[in-house]
Amino acid sequence: MSNTKPIVVGVDGSEFSVHALRWAIREAHTTGTDVVAVMAWQPYAITPSTLPMPVLEPTVSEAETRGLREELDAVIARASTGLPEVPVRAELIAGPASKVLVDASRGARLLVLGSHGRGYLVTALIGSVALSCARDAHCPLLVLPRKVTAESGEAERELTTGPSAR
Template sequence: MTDSDFAPVQGGPPVVVGVDGSATSAAALRWAVAEAAATGRVVRAVAAWTYVPAVDPGGVVAPIDEVAAMHGRALDDFVRETVGERPGAPVRADLVEGDPADALVKASAEASLLVLGSHGRGRLLSALLGSVSAQCLRRAACPVVIISPEVAGEKHEHGTGLRAAAETPGPLL
């Protein structure tokens, strides 16, 4: 065997990474970018959200397109702050409305690899991986890489979630 027998395959399906604004999702994004750079692939950073009408003090409900735009800006900011302006591999930020596990499993159908950060919440397997990670491990159509809180330097502290603004409901993932 020669060194070329071990050369990475260039191009191909993207490396998909689930992001939610936590330290583990930032570590997962950085890992995915390094992997994509080494294999000539692109990164697709996927954040999922669900529309919950936010009512301001005046009783006005925020329109879904405004809430989606806030989440989109927050996702773009998170990606830029995590990997910088020149990340080493192209990164496409995708905001998906719906359940995080479903969105990531669907994205895995066209991915070379699915990368997730684990928060270590929940019961049994979910206690080690997180409910989204556990569902993706069972249902993904491609290999899955899990970045632990310890690897991310999170030490079991939970992130605040990816939020577009203080009044925006809940984390994206």
């Protein structure tokens, strides 16, 4: 493990977070830092109105925790494939994603997120983790836009399979 501050990456299992983690691994290799892949989870209860509400005292079974840990490990394995070996520490933390990531940004060199780019209406209704992190993070924040993550995926395919026919 290096002596420098790590790069923290928010991981939610989406392709956007896989690309963000791949970017962070490349950057960590270049700068000699480590990576911390953080997956936040929050248990929900279903109310009579069927709106998810956070459970005040989360009770999560061992099987659920194991499943989340396996999902996080699988994302790290996918993101690491074909890249130089870099220490990636997996952290599964209970709580709202924005709070978990802001807390994880303490002592970090950089916080990296992949943007889902859901649009203004959905962001206004459910909020944005990236906006919360931009406001409250304790280190610089890099948000990889959808277009960049899509282009990086295309560039990776071209590196392994050759240029696509256009």
